[in-house]
Amino acid sequence: MERAHTLYSPALRYFVAVAEYGSIREAARQLNIASSAVNRQILSLEEEFGVQVFERVGRGLRISEAGELLLQHARTVLSDFEAVNEQLDDLRGIKQGIVRIASVESVADAVLPDLTQSFHESYPGITLEVTITSSEKVSRMISSAAAHIGFTFNPPDHDTLRDMVSWELKVGAVVAPKHPLAKKDKCTFQDCLKYPLALPAGNLSLARIIDVPLSKLKSKPKSFIKANSLRFMRSMARKSDYVTFQTVLGIEAERKAGLLAHIELTDKDIPCDRLVVLTNSTRQLSLAPSIFAKHAEKALRDYISFN
Structure with a gap:
């Protein structure tokens, strides 16, 4: 999300990182900047809004009620910008971008290694970010737009979830x-x-x-x-x-x-256990995630028919 640096203040991005990683030190490490710089931006944010976005608990941080409200807004803003950014890349015909994937363990073990390798051979400029987690978390990540494509079993019925394709496995x-x-x-x-x-x-x-x-x-x-x-x-x-x-x-x-x-x-x-490829029903997939989704569907069809 390099282009977001131009439009959005560091305070907003650093705040989201601290909320996601649970500490200033870990957020700074992930952002590759000094902890003092992150802390300074968080303090500036709190001063600007006149509320505490984190509660200091011992040596750790816990997001406050006000912080939760701001976090929801910040994620929406940054996610919306990323979607626009991807569409701009599509218009330019650039073969680059990011595909965020959330997957349960069994799909990650069985299909994702070969799938990601073959995809990178065809589209070396596209970055794949893979999160291995529980079936419930996969659905939440798709619903919140934290991931583009989800591989999960028996997802809940929800307005924000769309089944691209599914299989019934005994x-x-x-x-x-x-x-x-x-x-x-x-x-x-x-x-x-x-x-x-x-x-x-x-x-x-x-x-x-x-x-x-x-x-x-x-x-x-x-x-x-x-x-x-x-x-x-x-x-x-x-x-x-x-x-x-x-x-x-x-x-x-x-x-x-x-x-x-x-x-x-x-x-x-x-x-049966119902294997599903999920996307967010409220957002149209941009070019890179859309191409990956088609590759994933074919790979899973081949795998399931062969086994």
Whole structure:
């Protein structure tokens, strides 16, 4: 956002950075300027508006109610400028720009490395900024225009969210090759209860899916752990007799290497996990994000049809 320096005061940009990074020191490090310069601009901003935008708590900072109000405005202003800036680049036909991507872990593991590499070969002047986070945070980043393209599962219905494309992926049991269940092509959720379980924590979309059969049990599984990382749960399955539950997305390398097996669950009441490519419905994608979105859709179609 180099051109924003010309139109917007440092105080506004430094304020947003401090709010996002949670401290003056970290904001200064990210901005590559002195902490004293950031602090001076924050104090100037507070003096200008006559309110405290941050509350000093011990050695840290906490954004105030007034600060939250200003932050919302500042993000809107800077985001709107970036959108205009991208449109100006489009008019000039410049093959440059920024695409901000928010993705859940499984898509980041399975698809994004090859996708970003192939995209950069075609468009080396376009910068890709990738954030790996939870499914809920992906939706929030798209809704707030903090990201252009989102890869997530089961996003909420919201006026600011638009599904570009989606796929229904079946959830299966994931186990080590020597696990007794690995000999089966299909199994039931009840079959899995004979073994310790690695279950998704509440911030994962998978948790809502697995909660369906769990809620029908008369008692909790005897042995289980909960985790917010699909990679960790796969590791538990790979190194022990634990059973975890995931789609095929993100585990193909371990399957091909003979490290994991994916067994279809035949339970009719277990819903599919819905993979969605999200954009903000209130904003038109500029050229760079639009081109990336088309590349992403093709890459995901190829991946899902192949696996």
